[in-house]
Amino acid sequence: MSELLQKGKAAKQAAKTLGQASTELKNKALQAIADGLSANHTPILAANKQDVERAKAANTSAAILDRLILTEQRIQDMVTGVKQVIELADPLGEIMESYDRPNGIKIDKVRVPLGVIGIIYEARPNVTADAAALCLKTGNCAFLRGSSSALESNKAIVKVVQEALTSVGLPATAVQLLEDTSYETSDQMLQMNQFLDVLIPRGGAGLIEHVVKNATVPVLETGIGNCHVYIDEAAEPTMAVNIALNAKTQRPGVCNAVETLLVHKDWGVESLNKLISALNEQKVKVRACSQTKQTISDLDAADESDWATEYLDLTVALKLVDSVEAAIEHIDQYGSGHSECIVTENEQHARKFLNEVDAAAVYHNVSTRFTDGFEFGFGAEIGISTQKLHARGPMGLKELTSYKYILQGTGQIRS
Amino acid sequence: MSELLQKGKAAKQAAKTLGQASTELKNKALQAIADGLSANHTPILAANKQDVERAKAANTSAAILDRLILTEQRIQDMVTGVKQVIELADPLGEIMESYDRPNGIKIDKVRVPLGVIGIIYEARPNVTADAAALCLKTGNCAFLRGSSSALESNKAIVKVVQEALTSVGLPATAVQLLEDTSYETSDQMLQMNQFLDVLIPRGGAGLIEHVVKNATVPVLETGIGNCHVYIDEAAEPTMAVNIALNAKTQRPGVCNAVETLLVHKDWGVESLNKLISALNEQKVKVRACSQTKQTISDLDAADESDWATEYLDLTVALKLVDSVEAAIEHIDQYGSGHSECIVTENEQHARKFLNEVDAAAVYHNVSTRFTDGFEFGFGAEIGISTQKLHARGPMGLKELTSYKYILQGTGQIRS
Numbered sequence: 098m099s100e101l102l103q104k105g106k107a108a109k110q111a112a113k114t115l116g117q118a119s120t121e122l123k124n125k126a127l128q129a130i131a132d133g134l135s136a137n138h139t140p141i142l143a144a145n146k147q148d149v150e151r152a153k154a155a156n157t158s159a160a161i162l163d164r165l166i167l168t169e170q171r172i173q174d175m176v177t178g179v180k181q182v183i184e185l186a187d188p189l190g191e192i193m194e195s196y197d198r199p200n201g202i203k204i205d206k207v208r209v210p211l212g213v214i215g216i217i218y219e220a221r222p223n224v225t226a227d228a229a230a231l232c233l234k235t236g237n238c239a240f241l242r243g244s245s246s247a248l249e250s251n252k253a254i255v256k257v258v259q260e261a262l263t264s265v266g267l268p269a270t271a272v273q274l275l276e277d278t279s280y281e282t283s284d285q286m287l288q289m290n291q292f293l294d295v296l297i298p299r300g301g302a303g304l305i306e307h308v309v310k311n312a313t314v315p316v317l318e319t320g321i322g323n324c325h326v327y328i329d330e331a332a333e334p335t336m337a338v339n340i341a342l343n344a345k346t347q348r349p350g351v352c353n354a355v356e357t358l359l360v361h362k363d364w365g366v367e368s369l370n371k372l373i374s375a376l377n378e379q380k381v382k383v384r385a386c387s388q389t390k391q392t393i394s395d396l397d398a399a400d401e402s403d404w405a406t407e408y409l410d411l412t413v414a415l416k417l418v419d420s421v422e423a424a425i426e427h428i429d430q431y432g433s434g435h436s437e438c439i440v441t442e443n444e445q446h447a448r449k450f451l452n453e454v455d456a457a458a459v460y461h462n463v464s465t466r467f468t469d470g471f472e473f474g475f476g477a478e479i480g481i482s483t484q485k486l487h488a489r490g491p492m493g494l495k496e497l498t499s500y501k502y503i504l505q506g507t508g509q510i511r512s
Numbered sequence: 513m514s515e516l517l518q519k520g521k522a523a524k525q526a527a528k529t530l531g532q533a534s535t536e537l538k539n540k541a542l543q544a545i546a547d548g549l550s551a552n553h554t555p556i557l558a559a560n561k562q563d564v565e566r567a568k569a570a571n572t573s574a575a576i577l578d579r580l581i582l583t584e585q586r587i588q589d590m591v592t593g594v595k596q597v598i599e600l601a602d603p604l605g606e607i608m609e610s611y612d613r614p615n616g617i618k619i620d621k622v623r624v625p626l627g628v629i630g631i632i633y634e635a636r637p638n639v640t641a642d643a644a645a646l647c648l649k650t651g652n653c654a655f656l657r658g659s660s661s662a663l664e665s666n667k668a669i670v671k672v673v674q675e676a677l678t679s680v681g682l683p684a685t686a687v688q689l690l691e692d693t694s695y696e697t698s699d700q701m702l703q704m705n706q707f708l709d710v711l712i713p714r715g716g717a718g719l720i721e722h723v724v725k726n727a728t729v730p731v732l733e734t735g736i737g738n739c740h741v742y743i744d745e746a747a748e749p750t751m752a753v754n755i756a757l758n759a760k761t762q763r764p765g766v767c768n769a770v771e772t773l774l775v776h777k778d779w780g781v782e783s784l785n786k787l788i789s790a791l792n793e794q795k796v797k798v799r800a801c802s803q804t805k806q807t808i809s810d811l812d813a814a815d816e817s818d819w820a821t822e823y824l825d826l827t828v829a830l831k832l833v834d835s836v837e838a839a840i841e842h843i844d845q846y847g848s849g850h851s852e853c854i855v856t857e858n859e860q861h862a863r864k865f866l867n868e869v870d871a872a873a874v875y876h877n878v879s880t881r882f883t884d885g886f887e888f889g890f891g892a893e894i895g896i897s898t899q900k901l902h903a904r905g906p907m908g909l910k911e912l913t914s915y916k917y918i919l920q921g922t923g924q925i926r927s
Contacts, residue, residue: 113844117868198889202878211900212870290724294900309705310728315901318730336923343925429528451918453532455627463617463921472926473917474613485626485709485914486730487902499900502888503866506878508751510758511887 100277101285105292107270108213108238115271116210116236120187122265123233129261130233131179134226137257138172144253145222152246164220165247175226175254182230185476188495189236205503210236212294214497215286217242217308219300222250228299229258229272231479235497238271240293242286245278252276287312299480302407317487317496319480322352322435323407324465327424327450329441330361334368336462337440338375341413343464344438346379350409352481353436353468357404357414359424366392376413386416404431421446425453432456434483436465457483457490515692516700520707522685523628523653530686531625531651535602537680538648544676545648546594549641552672553587559668560637567661579635580662590641590669597645600891603910604651620918625651627709629912630701632657632723634715637665643714644673644687646894650912653686655708657701660693667691702727714895717822732902732911734895737767737850738822739880742839742865744856745776749783751877752855753790756828758879759853761794765824767896768851768873768883772819772829774839781807791828801831819846836861840868847871849898851880872898872905 098106115123134141145167152165194206214237218224225241232239243251251274259269275286287296287308296316298308309316326344328337344355360369373393376383384399396415403414404427418424421439428437438460439450447461458468468491470478475493482488488496513521530538549556560582567580609621629652633639640656647654658666666689674684690701702711702723711731713723724731741759743752759770775784788808791798799814811830818829819842833839836854843852853875854865862876873883883906885893890908897903903911 113868113870116870196889198887202882204888209870288725310703313725315730315733315899317901333923339923339925347926447920451920453528455528455531455624456916458917458919461918461920462923463919464925466926467617467919467924468917472613473619474611484730486732489914490917499904501871502873502883502905503876504873504878504882505862505866505876508748508754508877509882510754510879511762511881 099282101275101282101289104270104273104275105213105240105289108240108273109292111268111270112210112212112238114268115233115238116189116212118236118267120189122267123187123236124183125265126233126262126267127179127183127230129264130226130230130258131176133257133261134172134176134179134254137253138169141172141250141253141257142167142169144249147249148247157246161220161246165222165250167222167250171223175223178223178227179230182234182477185234185494187234188498193500200509202504202506202509206500207503208495208498209501211497211499213238213240213292215240215242215289215293215296215314217283217286217296217298217300217304218244219304220244220247222247222254224299225251225254225274226258228479229255231477231494231497233271235494237497238273240273240275242275242278242283248276248278284311287314290314297480317480317482317492318484319482320352321407321433321483322354322481323357323405323431323433324353324355324436324438325357325359325424325428325432326355326438326440326465327359327418327421327428328361328364328372329421329439329443329446330363331443331446332361332364332440333442334365334371337364337368338372340438340440340462340464341372342375342379344466345376345381345413346411347464347466349411353465354409355413355438355465356407357416357431359416359418359427360389361421361424362388362417362419369393380411382412384412384414388417389415407433421449425450428454428456435481436460436468438463438465457481514697516690516697516704519685519688519690520628520655520704523655523688524707526683526685527625527627527653529683530648530653531627533651533682537682538602538651539598540680541648541677541682542594542598542645544679545641545645545673546591546598548672548676549587549591549594549669552668553584556587556665556668556672557582557584559664562664563662572661576635576661580637580665582637582665586638590638593638593642594645597649597892600649600909602649603913608915615924617919617921617924621915622918623910623913624916626912626914628653628655628707630655630657630704630708630711630729632698632701632711632713632715632719633659634719635659635662637662637669639714640666640669640689641673643894644670646892646909646912648686650909652912653688655688655690657690657693657698663691663693699726702729705729712895732895732897732907733899734897735767736822736848736898737769737896738772738820738846738848739768739770739851739853740772740774740839740843740847741770741853741855741880742774742833742836742843743776743779743787744836744854744858744861745778746858746861747776747779747855748857749780749786752779752783753787755853755855755877755879756787757790757794759881760791760796760828761826762879762881764826768880769824770828770853770880771822772831772846774831774833774842775804776836776839777803777832777834784808795826797827799827799829803832804830822848836864840865843869843871850896851875851883853878853880872896
């Protein structure tokens, strides 16, 4: 039997034990993982060094190298992350609804694990510990398929996790790493419906599209964010500049950063100049529509493709619009359903925007950067869903669960 | 542009209007549909006659013909179904959660439509009116792909629905029928992610598997039910016989009917004989395991394939098991995660079974036939989900919705 099938089968078996494990036991396992990561920083760093040297030899870009590299501090951050998960409430067993039917049948809707979650991710090895901890807490088995570039690091981390599981009496197979990182095997994993309940891809647009296109296992689509800030004619100038700047520059490489600023044509030339100066000061390249260039001629010209681009760096597109309706229409056409913001003092415009824009998170006078499980108060995040099925927006522990109906009676039959 | 793309695009556009339509307007549309179906029974029956004649000429089986045929009564049942949906509460706009963050941001989690729902279904033309009504009430556009055998009937029904929509000022394209029923076009529909938010296949196992295997649009998997009734050693004999009989015979062709009876070996020969006599009286063929045959030799012998078979007729497999654990293990291996029942007076066994069996609905002393949106009190049903993502078990109006987060602040930026 291939590694894939063997580990898939083992995960499905372990899911039963894990789904019935007490909160206390799961927390004990998480503590053992945190302790294990702390105690084993030397072998983990040694394994990581192998990955980094291989990546350097392959002329990997500095950005990807940075994601790959582990340090004492980054291992400590993983430990902190795992410990935080211990503190979170266990969502399992919650009675979500409970009612009696006229025929005397009692119906309880009870929160249960999803089962086995396949997680497909790119370079960052910290995802390994992070995903394992979140799955474990929610009674799910984690079936991890990391990047081949991080294979040694991931193996070292999973070894620690599995030893911790064993030490508390839980099956080591509750968290497994697929070591065969060939594309062929990866694609087989996407169709392993007999053992996997859900797939969560975490990474760039290419990875996510590949998973969505090829998976037969249900997918939780995460992450692509072509986000907009619409500055209404009634926007308070300082607030609008601050929000636009924060949404673009506070961390430009992430999915909730803004990519296009839509500005009402009557916001005022002075305000517009202030916005552009502020962006320039922060080294943001502005790609402007032709109407903007009529006012401020020394900007780069945007073309049609800019409206659809997730730059993920210090570049922003800028378009003047005639109305809140035109802003919404632009977002309808180009937005990816992630995070969309209106800055305005006009409550009616705000209400219209919040109601009509179809996105996971819609904002009034707040930076789009808050679309995040921690900022939402979930205490954890496995990703940000941009689909409408199951979960939308930041996914915390609850979003890693399903439910079942328990019906109890006294011999009721259907007539 | 092909019919598929043109109608897909129109659906996406209509989704915006429909998602913002008031409950009052949607109910007005539903009433107009009900009235239209009543008023147009003659053209609908004439269209249906064409389908039926074509099906007869193609030597279609009596069972499928029965599903295809419309009568005055069946049209009246559709009208009643649509009217029932008017009475149900509109789930949209519900504030599912509302809280303030320490930084002053107010977060509301609000129920919204899914958008455009693709429904792929087999012969029954009544699904056309039914699905249209449920989608409409929940602010979703219905993109219908019915069976080619029911094309004329479906066209006639959709014509009435679209006239009703237009009459109240809603876009006719909120409910559309794909008239090109070629397999090639159908498969393109499964990957039309730009216009469809969700797919719901309704029909036999073959249809559902095909959709799951080929769709890139998220799927709500419905319907396959290999259900079990486990009769524990502590089962009250009369109750156990009644439940087994009801679960098998009350309507054998549906997904929540029982397919295998698991009987504890110590339940008693007398009780077992009573069970088998009762099944025989109702013309149920029993396919028994070798251990049962040692006691009651004149039964047909079951083989391995019987445990995995969804008979959907008056046949049942019967297996003796040594314990509740063995029953759970059998269900783990062969069950389809639909509906599973234990009959017992032993609370500990019941608790174990209800906790450990992984299915949409688990029953104690109740027939599996109750897994149904109406029996659950939802007032409607679009299907029964056997997957764990989004919705599990009967899906009513709420299960046809998603949510979005609305964040309101006073200029908050992230530091």
